[in-house]
Structure formats: C-alpha cells, structure tokens
Amino acid sequence: MGSLSASYFERAQEVIPGGVNSPVRAFKSVGGSPLFIQSAKGAYLKDVDGKEYIDLIGSWGPMLFGQAHPSIENAVRQALSNGFSFGAPSYNEVLIAEKIVSMIPSIEKVRLVNSGTEATMAAIRLARAYTKRDKIIKFEGCYHGHGDSFLIAAGSGVATLGTPDSPGVTVSTAKDTLTAVYNDLASLENLFNANPNDISAVILEPVVGNMGLVIPEPGFIEGIQKLCQANGSLLIFDEVMTGFRLSSSGYQGLTHIQPDLTTLGKIIGGGLPVGAYGGKAEIMNLIAPAGPVYQAGTLSGNPLATSAGLAMLNLITENPEVYQELNKKGEFLANGIRQQLQELQIEGFVNQIGSMFTLFFTSKVVKNFSDAKTSDTAKFGVYFREMLNQGVYLPPSQFESWFLSAALDQSHLDHILQASRIALKKTLVA
Ligand SMILES: *Cc1c(COP(=O)(O)O)cnc(C)c1O
Numbered sequence: 001m002g003s004l005s006a007s008y009f010e011r012a013q014e015v016i017p018g019g020v021n022s023p024v025r026a027f028k029s030v031g032g033s034p035l036f037i038q039s040a041k042g043a044y045l046k047d048v049d050g051k052e053y054i055d056l057i058g059s060w061g062p063m064l065f066g067q068a069h070p071s072i073e074n075a076v077r078q079a080l081s082n083g084f085s086f087g088a089p090s091y092n093e094v095l096i097a098e099k100i101v102s103m104i105p106s107i108e109k110v111r112l113v114n115s116g117t118e119a120t121m122a123a124i125r126l127a128r129a130y131t132k133r134d135k136i137i138k139f140e141g142c143y144h145g146h147g148d149s150f151l152i153a154a155g156s157g158v159a160t161l162g163t164p165d166s167p168g169v170t171v172s173t174a175k176d177t178l179t180a181v182y183n184d185l186a187s188l189e190n191l192f193n194a195n196p197n198d199i200s201a202v203i204l205e206p207v208v209g210n211m212g213l214v215i216p217e218p219g220f221i222e223g224i225q226k227l228c229q230a231n232g233s234l235l236i237f238d239e240v241m242t243g244f245r246l247s248s249s250g251y252q253g254l255t256h257i258q259p260d261l262t263t264l265g266k267i268i269g270g271g272l273p274v275g276a277y278g279g280k281a282e283i284m285n286l287i288a289p290a291g292p293v294y295q296a297g298t299l300s301g302n303p304l305a306t307s308a309g310l311a312m313l314n315l316i317t318e319n320p321e322v323y324q325e326l327n328k329k330g331e332f333l334a335n336g337i338r339q340q341l342q343e344l345q346i347e348g349f350v351n352q353i354g355s356m357f358t359l360f361f362t363s364k365v366v367k368n369f370s371d372a373k374t375s376d377t378a379k380f381g382v383y384f385r386e387m388l389n390q391g392v393y394l395p396p397s398q399f400e401s402w403f404l405s406a407a408l409d410q411s412h413l414d415h416i417l418q419a420s421r422i423a424l425k426k427t428l429v430a
Contacts, residue, residue: 040067053393058403061266066407079307092306106258110278116240116265117145119275127201141369143210206251209401212358240265270308326355355404390419
C-alpha cells in the first residue's frame, strides 16, 4: 500500500502479537490493515498519513464529549504539574468516589481499579465471598473483560456446564461459569433450578454492546432481579460500557432497577485507564482493608486518571441535556440507515439506544447472540471498508456498537448518512 500505517503495522507484527495491543483494533474480520492514529480532536481522528476520519469508535466508549475535550485536557495538565503517581492517597480519589456515589443511587461505596476487566474480576470475587457460593451465571455474547471466569461459551444445552472459550482457561474454572441466553428468562430459570444454592451472582450487560448492540426486552431485567432475589444471588450490572453513556447514572438510571453491585470503566476515566466497582456498603465493606476479600492496585486511583475521570463526570453533571441530544443524533442516524436499507432493499436490522447503535446485516430481529451471528460478516466488511474510504471510522467488527459523541454536529451526521448510502450500494455489487 505504501502508507505509513501499513509500514508501521508490518513492524508492529514483528514485535507485538498480531500487531495490536487489543484484538478489537485489528481489521481481521473486515479486511485490510488497521490505521495508526496520530492525533484526535472533537469528532475526528487523524491517521499518520494525514487523513481525517469521523470517529464512531470514541475509544470504544469513553469519548462521550468527543476527543480531547478542553475541560479534560486542562484537568490532566493541571494534575500533571503536581506529579503523577504517589502510591499514597490523594484528594481526587475522595472527590471522584463521592461523585460516583452521588450519581449512581445503587452505589454506596466504590473501589477504583485500572480497567473494566479488573472491576468485573473483583466484583465476582466479592460476590462469591459475600454469598459463600462458587458459581456465577453470565449471558452468551456478553463481554466482561478477559478474566478467566468470563471467557466461557455456552455448553450444548443451557443446563450443561460451560466450556472454555479460550485455550489457557482451565476446565475447573469453566465449571463455575454457567451461561444463559440473553432475553430468555426461562434459560436463566433453568440454570437456577439445576444449581440450587450454588449461584453467587448473575452478571450481565443490562444493555449489551459487545455482541453488537442488543436491547433488553420489557420485563427481562426485572425478571432477572426477581430470580436473583428468590435464589439469594447477587445481581451485578456490568456498566463498563453503559455507565454514564445511557444516562448520568447508566442503564440503571433509565429503569430504576438497582443491582447489588455495578462495574464501571471507559467513560469514568475520560480516556485514561480507570475502572471501578461499587454497590451496597454492606457488601463493599468485605473488601480489604475493611474486610477479608483481597484486591489491590499499585496505580489504582492514579492522580492523572482520577483528574480526567472527575473532569468527565463534572462535564456530565454540568451538561445533563447531553443525553437527550445524543439520543436525537442516534435516532436520526438509525432511522436514516433503516430508510436506506429499505430503499435499496438490503437485508439489515438496526438496533439503537441513545448514543449506541449497530447495523446488523441480517433479516432477523436481533435479540441475542444467536440472532447476531446470523449476520453476513462479509457484507459488513465491504460496508466497513467503504465507510473508511468515505472518511468514517466504524468499529472494525459486525459485533460491536458504534459510539456517538456530543462533538458530532449535523454536518457530520449528514456526512455519515451520505457515506452509508454509498457503502450500502457497494454491498449490493460485492
Ligand atoms: C470494555 C468492557 C469491559 C472490559 O473493560 P477493559 O477496560 O477493556 O478491561 C468489561 N465489560 C464491558 C461491558 C465492556 O464493554
């Protein structure tokens, strides 16, 4: 190709497995090689070859207000001038914890970590300790980071034990993770019935972003909570993606269903590495040094990360209208693409909620992972590459959500729809 990105990628593959530090950045499922980004501002990413793209990845969620928002940039600059890691408490940790507790009603106490993966791993350890039970239930297609307990697919039947999804995850770990079908309460009830008094917690993305966007049907989440309560199991909302994206108190802010524990990440770091888990004080007080459940982190509560996160949360509380505006943009794009699908007679299905949406190349209504997997990923590849060609950077996989930011204005939205029409036409001739 002769582009700088292509030459960097070649060098990267020599020294980094697959050339990327997180597999989602690779273009394996869409074809081509990933772009190396030089800089980002507002609605745009600029690659090392100088081409600009409208950013619909938003760092996989954190960039709610667009790239490099001045408030966050200034907060980090200010923090930086005071040093950047102490290994001792700093005041920002108190401020951000107070802020999170004030924004999310189900969280009375919160512990900061460095990633979403750390948050979910700690949350299930805590749930196991609190309930004195070993097993957890997750839903097929929900992603909870790369901890061993979560890299488990469904067995052949809903009541069978999980089998590892990745080499290196032991069978004995897999046997403690059971897998239900999203939007299917009966599958969950069957697991509870087959494992009485064994389930410590049910963990889920209440709105799923990680099989492409999938939305819970009315009554589904309420039903899960009832089953958890009836069986003495904890309910864990993994809001690493949805927290502060769907509302200022996450998915739970839209429904007023309060989980026992919540995991957070992405947006609370404002683009720097932060995760968190929190919930009822009675449960959180089991965490060391208040209690016996060990969990620690050399860089947890890092002053740069907390300054970025705090600036982000302040932006949210100072601009509460942002969610309504983002929802309008989301609806505009989703409806625009639905109309294009109809006009061009292309089989496709668009799920959208707030600033998250996914175009699935399938004729199915997508309610769970099996539905999502009916998508024509080759078509998505064609669509993705043409969108990129037209200057729109989508997540490079059919099974991801697109993330809108407040930095997108009407001209950006029009550009995206224009690009989409061209890209959809490409899928017809491919
Ligand atoms: C991204 C994500 C994680 C993992 O977070 P990392 O910071 O990548 O470790 C966990 N759960 C959900 C729902 C996520 O979207």
